[in-house]
Amino acid sequence: MVVSPLVWTLTIAGILALLAFDYVFHVRKAHTPTLREAGFWSAIYVGIALLFGVGVWLYGGHVAGQEYFAGYITEKALSVDNLFVFLIIMSSFRVPREDQQKVLLFGITFSLIARTGFILLGAALINSFAWVFYAFGLILLITAGNLLKPESSDSHTADNFMIRLARKVFHTTDHYDGDKLFTRVDGKRALTPMLLVMVAIGGTDILFALDSIPAIFGLTQNVYIVFTATAFSLMGLRQLYFLIDGLLDRLIYLSYGLAAILGFIGVKLILHAMHENNIPWVNNGEPIHVVEVSTPLSLSVIVGVLVVTVIASLVSPAGRAQNALNSARRHATEYLDLEYTADPAERERIYAELVDEEAELRRMAAEHPSIAKGQDELRELIARAHEEHRAHPYTGTGPGTV
Numbered sequence: 001m002v003v004s005p006l007v008w009t010l011t012i013a014g015i016l017a018l019l020a021f022d023y024v025f026h027v028r029k030a031h032t033p034t035l036r037e038a039g040f041w042s043a044i045y046v047g048i049a050l051l052f053g054v055g056v057w058l059y060g061g062h063v064a065g066q067e068y069f070a071g072y073i074t075e076k077a078l079s080v081d082n083l084f085v086f087l088i089i090m091s092s093f094r095v096p097r098e099d100q101q102k103v104l105l106f107g108i109t110f111s112l113i114a115r116t117g118f119i120l121l122g123a124a125l126i127n128s129f130a131w132v133f134y135a136f137g138l139i140l141l142i143t144a145g146n147l148l149k150p151e152s153s154d155s156h157t158a159d160n161f162m163i164r165l166a167r168k169v170f171h172t173t174d175h176y177d178g179d180k181l182f183t184r185v186d187g188k189r190a191l192t193p194m195l196l197v198m199v200a201i202g203g204t205d206i207l208f209a210l211d212s213i214p215a216i217f218g219l220t221q222n223v224y225i226v227f228t229a230t231a232f233s234l235m236g237l238r239q240l241y242f243l244i245d246g247l248l249d250r251l252i253y254l255s256y257g258l259a260a261i262l263g264f265i266g267v268k269l270i271l272h273a274m275h276e277n278n279i280p281w282v283n284n285g286e287p288i289h290v291v292e293v294s295t296p297l298s299l300s301v302i303v304g305v306l307v308v309t310v311i312a313s314l315v316s317p318a319g320r321a322q323n324a325l326n327s328a329r330r331h332a333t334e335y336l337d338l339e340y341t342a343d344p345a346e347r348e349r350i351y352a353e354l355v356d357e358e359a360e361l362r363r364m365a366a367e368h369p370s371i372a373k374g375q376d377e378l379r380e381l382i383a384r385a386h387e388e389h390r391a392h393p394y395t396g397t398g399p400g401t402v
Helices: 005-025 035-060 062-092 097-128 132-147 161-169 193-217 223-234 237-243 245-250 254-275 295-315 317-336 344-367 376-391
Strands: 182-185 188-191
Touching: 005 097, 005 223, 035 062, 035 223, 035 237, 062 097, 062 193, 062 223, 062 237, 062 254, 062 295, 097 132, 097 193, 097 223, 097 237, 132 193, 132 254, 193 223, 193 254, 245 317, 254 295, 295 317, 317 344, 317 376, 344 376
Parallel strands: none
Antiparallel strands: 182 188
């Protein structure tokens, strides 16, 4: 599919317009999106991405359309997995709920810039060196193996080299000043945690790009499709974060599904590299006749694995238990953190979620007594949240711990 400079210009202008719309109309005033707002705008952005894919299919042919949708779905799934890390980073920095939208939008913008750079670099390497397909394939196989390894809860904390350096070199404060990046403490200009968390998000975005760009190049080498599928997968990610916030902990098998997808694409890349081989010390520089994986098969495998992964996570008793435990712990911590949000309605929402999750935990503990073992710290945390709720002058008396 050949794309004219005019189409490139219009596409980039449209994507920049979507980003500008988000900055002007959504995050200029700090607020917590309602479920309805998040759902509405998530549907809008997904709809735009799907309509664009239909356009690619109609004007670029069915092969280009299939490559776009395979790339978009893969990048979207990887983006959802990235949301787990964003959640951990923002929890580490105790980002107020009202300001999380701005942090996420910065992360999306930085990610788009970083991935565009990697796309251009990847395209240049592929056009110049055939061995890059081997390298990309190995990167994806290694990434797939890493996804299968158990991770500790602090494996993605915000305490990285850049943050430690910033805190050592610059005057920083532990408290937020709204969504400002700089504030004044004792008459001195200081960095707020808002700037530090954006640095942390930006740093992780670079690491994400190292995985996602080889993955989509394994599905198509058309730079226009790679760029648009990547860009549209990032659009609406901010709204999706608030929409599926309660489901993130529930998708306990997502890492296994992504490992299968990345492993599959890694093998596909290596097979393609063998088919296009010109490396002198491999088969004397001659192509190796192997089976190549078609785009329709790639699309079917990606969709099938994701559907099985999501369904298995949602129906799994272990998934429900893990979701209730993690969500209850997070909501109790957020409720007790008076800096987390100043919105009484948001505090009421958090407490209502906590009450529902506590009831779910009691029900599951009655059916599976092993769930309740070793949860003394969580029970104490929930009890403190109930005490705080009863003492809060705006909320009245809430139910006690049972």
